[in-house]
Amino acid sequence: MNGSSPLLSAAVLALALLASACGAASSTSLAAEGLPRQDDGWHGLPLEVGRSLPDVTLRTTDGEPFTLTEELTGDPTLLFFGYTSCPDICPVHLAAIASAMETAGVTYEEIDVAFVSVDPERDDPARIEDYLANFSSSMIGLHAELPVIADALSQLDLPGPVVEGEDPRGEGDLIGHPAQVIGFDADGEARRVWPFGARRSDWVDDLPRMVEEWS
């Protein structure tokens, strides 16, 4: 390279700098390929240990008592623990399920979708109802005191929620909680789980099978 091409050198330097310091990075460290199809055709992962719907009584957004083992049997159920201030996994999961239900032509009469808040301090009934309305008003919003939530999670062999630091959006604390959606058959037996990373296309394949095989 002769001395007359500083701009060319600058361009090369600029590209190298861009690579190392541009700062624009992906929003997710997850590989985004979704859940691969299992040998049995499902995307959701089968549970190796048998678990049933937790035997706890929560409350609906109307304030009515809601015993999971009584109310959620009879139809297949998707159960998810989250909180309305969750900035990423909860809204992505719920949006994916709501959209896939519509695309797959599966109704909320055929599959119950229940959202249990792990943040009783902030998530009052009205807030939970408003939150779920962003996805589908047919989803069941549930809440309870923290020990009841911890008990429900414990019966599923899942750890309870923990405060994980301040939300950078200035909306209080971030709360760590299990990220998987748990699928129960009509008898209330846990059959499969969908960890975060499940995509709409995965749900569109799995939801009709839930109706067909788990009802």
Next chain:
Amino acid sequence: MTVAWWCSSTPGQIWTWRYTPFLGVWTVAATLIGGYVVTHRRAGRPLDRALFRRWCLGVLALFVVSEWPLGQLGVGYLASVGVARYVVYTFVAAPLLVSGIPTWMVDRWFPFGTRREQVLTSLTRWPTGLIVFNVVLFGTHLPVVVDTLKVTQLGSFGVDVMHLGAALIWWWPAIRREKARGAIQEPIRAFYLFASSVLMFVPAAFLTFSPLPLYGLYELAPPLWLGFDPTADQQAAGIVMNVVGGFVLWGIIAGLFLSWSREQEAADDLTRRQRDQRTLARMQVMADAEMAANEGSAPTRDG
């Protein structure tokens, strides 16, 4: 398979409207403009204001879509902004940069007969440009490529470099006017640009009409607002590529075509004027000859 079993929000990945300067982008912009000025000074050449303006606008376009917030949104949150960045890189920044380089600078960087010149010439032949542009357009919008490359910072950078590099190669023969360096003329140029604008409809149609999100990266990204729908975002991306990209490109094609037709008209005028002048001169000569002949044969008063 990489999935999450625990919802543990990573503050660096949650979208906030808090300004985060990307120092690398600032440095790149300053280096490109500074390098341009320094090159002129070292060569003892005055800055051509029109060319310098184009160069600076090209750098500005790169800067705006690479800096926060558009850079961050496009890389990891919104497919529509990701495609808008592609449109700006390809149809705004690249043509401005290519047209902002003076011919003497090209001659200095790529002297005729050198290896560098051979590489440039082979890369910027119009069939090569057409192939490179469309391979990069299609390749970098494939879901598997986006979901593999854009999940890392280096991969995202690689995609941006491919977009800009392919666009520079593609625009070169259409915008540079040095015939010795493979500049193409109308009507091939219009076909060349139009062909790519038509091919662009293919990925745009996939984005617009797919009923499910194609890119896991954008589908699983933290939403900017509740109720945000990645499918609607993807449809917006298709419309941006199709309509905005198409309008910008067709605007440029129209501009280049009008400029060419004005040049042709001016050249025709010049030819016509020269022909008229020659005709007038010939007529003048004939008239003079006739007058001289008349004067020679006319009976004199004394006759």
